[in-house]
Amino acid sequence: MVINCKEIAEKIITETKEKITELKNSGIYPKLAVVMVGDGDASKIYVRNKTEACKKAGIETEEYIYNENISQEELIRSIENLNSDPSITGILVQLPLPKHIDETEICKTISPSKDVDVFNPQNFGGFILGDKSLIPCTAYGIIKILEYKKISLSGKNCVVIGRSNIVGKPTALLLTNRDATVTLCHSKTKDLKDFCKNADIIVSATGVPKLITKDMVKSGAVVIDVGINRDENGKICGDVDFKNVEPICSYITPVPGGVGPVTVAMLTNNTADLAYFTLLNDKNIKRKF
Numbered sequence: 001m002v003i004n005c006k007e008i009a010e011k012i013i014t015e016t017k018e019k020i021t022e023l024k025n026s027g028i029y030p031k032l033a034v035v036m037v038g039d040g041d042a043s044k045i046y047v048r049n050k051t052e053a054c055k056k057a058g059i060e061t062e063e064y065i066y067n068e069n070i071s072q073e074e075l076i077r078s079i080e081n082l083n084s085d086p087s088i089t090g091i092l093v094q095l096p097l098p099k100h101i102d103e104t105e106i107c108k109t110i111s112p113s114k115d116v117d118v119f120n121p122q123n124f125g126g127f128i129l130g131d132k133s134l135i136p137c138t139a140y141g142i143i144k145i146l147e148y149k150k151i152s153l154s155g156k157n158c159v160v161i162g163r164s165n166i167v168g169k170p171t172a173l174l175l176t177n178r179d180a181t182v183t184l185c186h187s188k189t190k191d192l193k194d195f196c197k198n199a200d201i202i203v204s205a206t207g208v209p210k211l212i213t214k215d216m217v218k219s220g221a222v223v224i225d226v227g228i229n230r231d232e233n234g235k236i237c238g239d240v241d242f243k244n245v246e247p248i249c250s251y252i253t254p255v256p257g258g259v260g261p262v263t264v265a266m267l268t269n270n271t272a273d274l275a276y277f278t279l280l281n282d283k284n285i286k287r288k289f
């Protein structure tokens, strides 16, 4: 069965809108600064979708689009200005950045109190330690999809393919925390098929078109496809050979229109939650979640 992820994304955005209304009634007007460098295909689509989702949720956005030749110092200065701008409650720096820019340095620059993506090492560390911090958008979105379909995780064998800081590592952690047995595979994994064949749930985030083929998937498995790639005809496709895998699994997410819209919806949720934390801090109330 193909999971209707657009429906899940809409539900999350509706819930966010309610939080935003509450915040506005308390005098907080969340505003997200969206920083993009260059005009990469995927980044442009993501930024457009994020801006639209924020609008639906009642979050104001401001775009900061820079030429791909911007220096690291200039980009850092721009983020520092956003850090100290009291009208900005959240900052999103769209990745990837051009090769001459050190992404870690940029992530370190984003103020932890405005870091909607959990990119700042202080926030990411808090997340790993289980401190009640925000959760990275895509990993959280994957959990929301599984919860929505009431797919139990306890004792399940999960294979996560891809070890990025944005997707693979946080997803493996969230699944582990929910009592799944997780194997984190990557480009150097030997015999990927053997790991996948034994999995109740496969999460693929590799950027390799049609890496996951029918012979790698156990009958009745759940397949979550995080890839956004182009096939040999230039058409958007995921990491999974959807046409041949779909008939044998119990649930599968499509590409496009799968994990992507849910990630975007989780961004609106995180923007609302960060603004809410600020409200609690202002009132000197301890965080409840």
Ligand code: GUN
Residues within 6 Å of the ligand: 092, 093, 094, 095, 096, 117, 137, 138, 166, 263
């Ligand atoms: N690039 C790919 N995924 C993401 C994401 O979730 N957030 C940001 N900022 N950049 C990305």
